[in-house]
Amino acid sequence: MSGIAQKLASNQKQVAISEFFEKNKHFLGFDSLARSLITAVKEAVDNALDACEEARILPTIKIQITKLDPKKDIIKLVVEDNGPGIPQKSIEKVFGQLLFGSRFHAIRQSRGQQGIGITGVVMYCQLTTGRTTHVRSKIATEPTAAFVDIGLDTRKNKATKANAGREIWYNEDGSSKEHGTEVTAQMKAKYQKGRQSVWQYLRMTSIVNPHAEIIFVDPEGEKHHWSRVTERLPTKVESIKPHPHGIELGQLQRMIAESNDLNLNHFLLNNFSGVTNRARKELCQAAELEGTRKMKTIKGDDIRNLLEAFQGERLFKGQPAKLLKPPTNCLSPIEEILIKKGLSKTIDSRFVTTLTRVPNVTQGNPFQVEVGLIFGGTMAGDKPVEILRFANRVPLMYQQGGCLLTKAIESVDWRQYGLEQAGGKGVPKGPAAILVHLASTNVQFTSEAKEALADNGEVMEEARKAMLEMGRGLRKHLEKKKKMAKTKEKFELINDILPAIAEKSAQLLDRPVPELAGSITKIMSAVISESTTVWNKETKMVDVDIVLFNYTSRARAYTILATWPEKSGATMESNETGGRKEALGVWAWKLEALQPGERKNITYSLRGLERGDWTDTEVLFRGSQDVIGATKMDEKFLQEIRRQEQLELDNVADEAEANNDVEQLEATPLEPVSEQHIPEPVVTPPEGQRTLFGGEN
């Protein structure tokens, strides 16, 4: 017994972070040989996309995979980008030192954050093949490219360097490259095809990075090319300061201890987002601290009180201090139209619906959920739907079951939206794919491999809401399709049967065959709308045609409404029917009375879009008689539109307020245009319209 404690203690020693990750390389995504290759590609491509985005360059990324010795599973990977490049002296740290990077402390959306990824690749290559990783990089301000072989001294977490030098970097066409980085790595890995493959990772990357051009040469020499579908770079993101709601006590203690601010007032105004001058006053009073207190004097319980004021546990005049939401310019969502485009480009389908929720905040961190759903086409109907998960524009390929985003999908009862689902839980079945993207300043993964999101109530709720909303879109689509099919069937029946009956009756009674057109109208007893949305190659515009038939025996008056991509900056042209804006992205036309048997067309073109941007126009109506093929514009729909408008206005207001105009600014919500109701036409329901088909359909 004696001395056992000392003996045990004497074996203890410090482990370097790089030794830790070398032993636990599966934490970083290097578990199987197949996954290791995907991880390596992912880290290199993510870095390239991040660097291009920060430098505002449209990325062109080339990936080449070669089998060096198929028997031994040794693979060579080359990833080249046209990013800004890395200055020579930074190369070794970026590639050969774990936890070294620029994005760890920055609060904004980025793919990489931890400074582990690419160094992990260098480490894995060294561990499995004993080889260093060759890096070549050129920055615009220098005439030549720097190159060097990088390894990792895992005992010290330092890079090892060899064969460093400079050279002119020639492109394939003989010109010299302006800027970019190229990584050449050798690793033990397996190339495979299928659902979890490099190809699939790149395909998914291209969906959520429509501004990127990606070229992939596979081990058989085949070239895969995902072209750029938009020249628009993602919105530039700005780093924001931490928001008081996301601060923990230890962090606040450290911020205060390390502060150089003159006093508490300055500290609050300088170091946080969402703290206006008014909020500063309220916080100080709630915490019972003088704003003029020197930072050094703020200790212990002072800090605790301040934190409680931050969290609304200490009140100012019975209320929590009124903080602004953090600004959301730290986020860069993909946006509906680009998701739609990306999906349409890569998956063949009939119906696409997408949705970008407005930003929300969890623990002081802004985040935003985007979803997309595609349905029909060539997808298999008897299998679970394909789930495409993304975080900060990076595809998540593994650990689907353990991911918050999957759980959000599984929590929805998809049966009510037209998909099969055993027991109303779990991944639904059907010819569909569901895309879900989380953009956040602080994506919480379950591990360093960044393949699954950890649980978070607020993110879950947002994702669920987005699914429900999207589900309603799918249901509408399926119902519309069904209704249209039914109406068509009815038409055909009437046109076949009625003349036959008429002829037979006439024959029996020895009378002439009667005129049927009026009767058919009476029997149909419906107003029908059809619309087409077509890309016009010549004009480079989207042509929309909405047609309305009145198959009833009375005159009808409607307001017809249609959705259009106003948010994406499209403009409406050749709209001869005129009309007016109903709400953001919704146009309205008031139609004069439509006589029995009459038809009317509404046509217009949309400028400023690209092919695939807008493929389906939702038609709505206001009026008491149903329109088959259109959706009744109800208060719910309107409220949702208004809510979204209001939220966007709020954000604008918040940002304006954050820009210091605080005390004056009163956010006056714009009166939504839709409030000015167009009086409904009074239409008496026609009598005696019951038909042999069982009513008004």
Add this chain to the structure above:
Amino acid sequence: MSGIAQKLASNQKQVAISEFFEKNKHFLGFDSLARSLITAVKEAVDNALDACEEARILPTIKIQITKLDPKKDIIKLVVEDNGPGIPQKSIEKVFGQLLFGSRFHAIRQSRGQQGIGITGVVMYCQLTTGRTTHVRSKIATEPTAAFVDIGLDTRKNKATKANAGREIWYNEDGSSKEHGTEVTAQMKAKYQKGRQSVWQYLRMTSIVNPHAEIIFVDPEGEKHHWSRVTERLPTKVESIKPHPHGIELGQLQRMIAESNDLNLNHFLLNNFSGVTNRARKELCQAAELEGTRKMKTIKGDDIRNLLEAFQGERLFKGQPAKLLKPPTNCLSPIEEILIKKGLSKTIDSRFVTTLTRVPNVTQGNPFQVEVGLIFGGTMAGDKPVEILRFANRVPLMYQQGGCLLTKAIESVDWRQYGLEQAGGKGVPKGPAAILVHLASTNVQFTSEAKEALADNGEVMEEARKAMLEMGRGLRKHLEKKKKMAKTKEKFELINDILPAIAEKSAQLLDRPVPELAGSITKIMSAVISESTTVWNKETKMVDVDIVLFNYTSRARAYTILATWPEKSGATMESNETGGRKEALGVWAWKLEALQPGERKNITYSLRGLERGDWTDTEVLFRGSQDVIGATKMDEKFLQEIRRQEQLELDNVADEAEANNDVEQLEATPLEPVSEQHIPEPVVTPPEGQRTLFGGEN
């Protein structure tokens, strides 16, 4: 454009490991408030169990949780153990420095490995409450205990110390404590009950640590006590050297670079397990390297060649060099009997089956799978079975869906073993709980939180095999139960109906009622076995009684066999029927002819067991007529027993060989006793035995 690369690079800096984990505290299991508390308890208890095990102390661990301020979710946690204690100057490193520990490089089974756990708790407490963690520790060789308040300087990954001192540590009864450690922490956390709770974690811990006494005082002051059910400490584990099959190139390069060995021969013999003198020669020849080469001269391709020889890619005389398996004394399985005891103690059920597979090796790391299944009792029948996952004796409470062990359970078609399962995949339903334990020198988790095992083909295969084997046990049990129930029903029917028929017939024919005993025997036409296995309080032995009835009209001869816990060191006493060993854990009795209507008893007692150790004896038979209530001893059953025996012999041989007797030792497998077949009694099947109950059952 110009200067963007430099600008981006200038923001880059090194992040400390503690900053990394502070930001990513959810990697360590601190995501929700409820889970954070479980994580903290887990880390403290794991440390206590590991320290006690290393110091060969029977652990007594007290956990107390108090709500300091229920409104603010502030909780005080105290964990006290009777471990060896920590020397004063080591305390700050153990509790205040990440990646500091003794087990990182050691190849042996232990709960903690990374040196993160308890420091993570200190970090979390500091972050959420701003408080330090109070540690008190006493080692046996010093008269007083050391105490100190520990915090963490996350920018430097160093401990901060305050209020250090020494004191006499008094137990509750006023005596002074000999040795142990006590941790008092304050954290933001939530105490909750249910499936994922501190209580459940401790209950599961007690199942797989039957040698531990655990006392838990919950926030309501209620005391929960899991008593020690065995005085036997887990097998002492020894650190082993790495096995050549588990070495990667980078690691080998480093070992060679850092080697102080005289030459390659010494290097191979000194640094690896499984390398005998013969293996050393073969490796050198396969790698085409002279054994006398100085270590400094071995570089580049030499190392690559040596690794290829390690991996059997370079051959010696057309064969891979013959390496021994790594020794398995680095593992400490719980063992079947203790699992059974642990399960019986904590879950009320009717049937328990357990299984410890023999050790196997993956990538040079020894591992061993153990499983247990309990069925019946008060468990709900219409819900998914409870899954109890463990790794190195630590319960895994989260991420069940993403864990290899769960996947192994889901991959089995449980329908064939009597459980409900939709589509033959997924978690089965039924009144059962399945326990699965992986013991390994290198448990690969999916993240630092150590809640789910990462994918590994070999571990998966072992776990699956164990499930299948255990499933067969369950099926047998259910079939036996069903058969016995049927037989009982038949008996009752015959005893009710036959006399009634006889009486009625006699009455009608005006004859006397006939004697029925012989007829009943004829109709039953079966040999029936029943057994009881009972704990005898007075003798402290398990009494087994096997009874055999011959309800047929002919004499019958059988060999009756029974399983018994020979492996666990039990001895058989008062076995008056004699018999002989059939195989390890199987005893056989050859019975003389059993006359029609005759019964025979086999009785014996088992010494050296504790209550709950052995609750069910499996009875088998050899003979041509079926015995209801016993299992036919077939070749398959025998082969499995022999295979297990052989594997154990191999291990013994391997270990002997590893002890250097290499060139001489020829492992002569013992001739299994069961080979010397007892001649089967020739029994002609009786004629005319078809009865109104449809034959021989």
